[in-house]
Amino acid sequence: MTCKNKLKYLFLLAVLIAAGFALADSLGFFNPKPYTAVNHGSHNHYVPDNRDPGVGINRFPMEKPGPGEMITPTGQIVRTTEWKQQQQNMASESSENLNSAGDNIRTIDLIGTDQMKFVVQETGERLTAGSSIKTFNGKSYLMLNQIQAKPGEQLRIRLTTLSQIQPEMMSHNWVLLDQGVDAQAFVNAANRENDYIPPGGEKDIIINTGLAADGETVEITFSVPEEPGQYEYVCSFMAHFAAGMRGQLIVQS
Ligand SMILES: [Cu+2]
Numbered sequence: 001m002t003c004k005n006k007l008k009y010l011f012l013l014a015v016l017i018a019a020g021f022a023l024a025d026s027l028g029f030f031n032p033k034p035y036t037a038v039n040h041g042s043h044n045h046y047v048p049d050n051r052d053p054g055v056g057i058n059r060f061p062m063e064k065p066g067p068g069e070m071i072t073p074t075g076q077i078v079r080t081t082e083w084k085q086q087q088q089n090m091a092s093e094s095s096e097n098l099n100s101a102g103d104n105i106r107t108i109d110l111i112g113t114d115q116m117k118f119v120v121q122e123t124g125e126r127l128t129a130g131s132s133i134k135t136f137n138g139k140s141y142l143m144l145n146q147i148q149a150k151p152g153e154q155l156r157i158r159l160t161t162l163s164q165i166q167p168e169m170m171s172h173n174w175v176l177l178d179q180g181v182d183a184q185a186f187v188n189a190a191n192r193e194n195d196y197i198p199p200g201g202e203k204d205i206i207i208n209t210g211l212a213a214d215g216e217t218v219e220i221t222f223s224v225p226e227e228p229g230q231y232e233y234v235c236s237f238m239a240h241f242a243a244g245m246r247g248q249l250i251v252q253s
Contacts, residue, residue, distance in 0.1 A: 034070065175235070
């Protein structure tokens, strides 16, 4: 055998081995068996490891799944590829339609920073953001300037504080003031003794969160006012309004 022929045979052998492995893999030889046989009198039921505990043993097949097939948690034999595709579709659908609270309420995730600003991770629909702000952990956010909303729309504000400073010196809240309220006068009257909501201030407030210190999240869900116009929201913690911790809710149909 010449040297050239030898190489040819070696190459052919390598191709055959690779093809053999690929075939074995597609038939599932390398997968650990994802099901076990459960003896049930005269016969076995084949039960997957991720069995739905609410489904009775009788519902599980008495034959093993074939190549490229699998048993679902509820006992159907299905094509593995189709099942995986279906699971992926379901996962992406739920992440598109639902927020983390599991409902469809429009949710705005705000972060309160040590620079005394309301920031967001990204501008979503109907949000107006401004300059970029870097927090102490090196992450960049966008300053939130305006929220646009429809009259009567359900809105959830979720505010999380990211801070390196102790709670008495750095906490935030989100206070939505009624139209025509003097925001400066409101925050001037807010202080630690009154938990940053001045006495009698309730009549000026449409809705507000409690205070959040580092790592804490406060949230509120409310109906946007029916009256179109501009509503100011502020953080009423000491000096934060003056530092720019404020913005507008723009209500328009
Ligand atoms: Cu604040």
